Amino acid sequence: MNAKNTDFGTFAQDVMLGLNSNPKTLPSKYFYDAKGDKLFQQIMALPEYYLTRKEYEILEGQHRQILAEILSLQKPFNLVELGAGDGMKTKILLRYLTDRKIEFTYYPVDFSGSVLVELEESLAEEFPTLEVHPIQDTYRDSLKKQVWEDGKPNLILFMGANLGNFGVEEAKNIIDHLRVGTKKGDLVLIGFDLKKDPQTILNAYHDEQGVTREFNLNLLDRINRELDADFDRDSFVHWPIYNPVSGECRSYLVSQKAQTVTIGALNQTFYFEAFESIFTEISKKYSLSEISHLAALGGFEVMGNFVDSEGYFADVLWVKK
Numbered sequence: 001m002n003a004k005n006t007d008f009g010t011f012a013q014d015v016m017l018g019l020n021s022n023p024k025t026l027p028s029k030y031f032y033d034a035k036g037d038k039l040f041q042q043i044m045a046l047p048e049y050y051l052t053r054k055e056y057e058i059l060e061g062q063h064r065q066i067l068a069e070i071l072s073l074q075k076p077f078n079l080v081e082l083g084a085g086d087g088m089k090t091k092i093l094l095r096y097l098t099d100r101k102i103e104f105t106y107y108p109v110d111f112s113g114s115v116l117v118e119l120e121e122s123l124a125e126e127f128p129t130l131e132v133h134p135i136q137d138t139y140r141d142s143l144k145k146q147v148w149e150d151g152k153p154n155l156i157l158f159m160g161a162n163l164g165n166f167g168v169e170e171a172k173n174i175i176d177h178l179r180v181g182t183k184k185g186d187l188v189l190i191g192f193d194l195k196k197d198p199q200t201i202l203n204a205y206h207d208e209q210g211v212t213r214e215f216n217l218n219l220l221d222r223i224n225r226e227l228d229a230d231f232d233r234d235s236f237v238h239w240p241i242y243n244p245v246s247g248e249c250r251s252y253l254v255s256q257k258a259q260t261v262t263i264g265a266l267n268q269t270f271y272f273e274a275f276e277s278i279f280t281e282i283s284k285k286y287s288l289s290e291i292s293h294l295a296a297l298g299g300f301e302v303m304g305n306f307v308d309s310e311g312y313f314a315d316v317l318w319v320k321k
């Protein structure tokens with residue numbers, strides 16, 4: 001998930017749209033420039049940010065069961081990964097498959113060209129015989145184009161709770177793209193952060209070291225850098241809130257004073273009242289029954305819910321009916 005190579009026009013347009021909305025908002029996909037990528041790597045190692053460790057635990061402990069379905073077909077297949085990132089968790093699956101000389105082709109999809117280049121380099125070193133076809137694209141567009149489709153069975157990975165960064169309607173829309181972008185019998189493995197003690201969730205987005213705060217504020221730095229703006233980052237406070245009913249953890253940047261910000265590239269000034277906020281990210285948490293409901297909506301059948309030892313995170317395996 002990365003917007004580094006997003007063209008200037010789209011970024012400027014999205015910022016203009018978001019800051020002219022009421023309440024103000026900015027899309028979280030713009031967190032991920034070079035600095036944001038690094039901050040996200042740090043977030044994944046934070047003691048409070050359990051998501052990555054829990055999903056790693058699932059893949060390490062249950063990869064055989066997760067892969068059993070696709071391997072039972074005893075046919076060469078495509079392993080497609082939406083939002084491949086650094087591939088750290090995927091490498092558990094790649095190791096298992098390559099060690100057994102299973103015939104498959106890996107298609108990592110990511111919006112960031114530099115993330116894909118780094119991934120390709122590390123894969124070439126660790127898995128020299130692996131056939132890799134990186135695709136630089138968005139989730140939705142890649143599912144529309146399906147450049148991997150060659151009649152072989154597909155296992156589509158959509159891990160890391162990335163679906164949680166979309167609101168409910170958008171998440172349904174992505175599931176619909178998955179429905180259209182797969183054929184009968186194709187498998188989908190999706191990572192969901194589960195509803196749990198609200199304090200545990202809130203802490204994951206409000207870490208003591210302040211890395212998530214920096215990650216959120218980097219959005220303002222990025223607008224300053226790329227769109228010639230004059231946000232005073234120190235006058236904005238990082239404010240995550242978790243709603244245990246909706247399962248939505250929402251992050252905001254709250255202006256601590258009345259102020260005006262100029263964005264040169266837009267030739268516009270934006271007025272902030274004291275304590276006015278910018279909504280920057282949603283990280284939705286699901287229950288297993290909500291997840292099954294999503295599967296049914298998309299025309300998928302649940303083959304298995306793979307959950308960590310504390311019941312914090314789930315990788316769910318669906319098959320297209």
Ligand code: AVI
Pocket residue numbers: 001043051160161162164165204205212215281282283
């Ligand atoms: C990428 N995504 C699943 C992360 C999340 O948990 O929503 C992004 C993140 N935002 C703040 N911390 C991590």
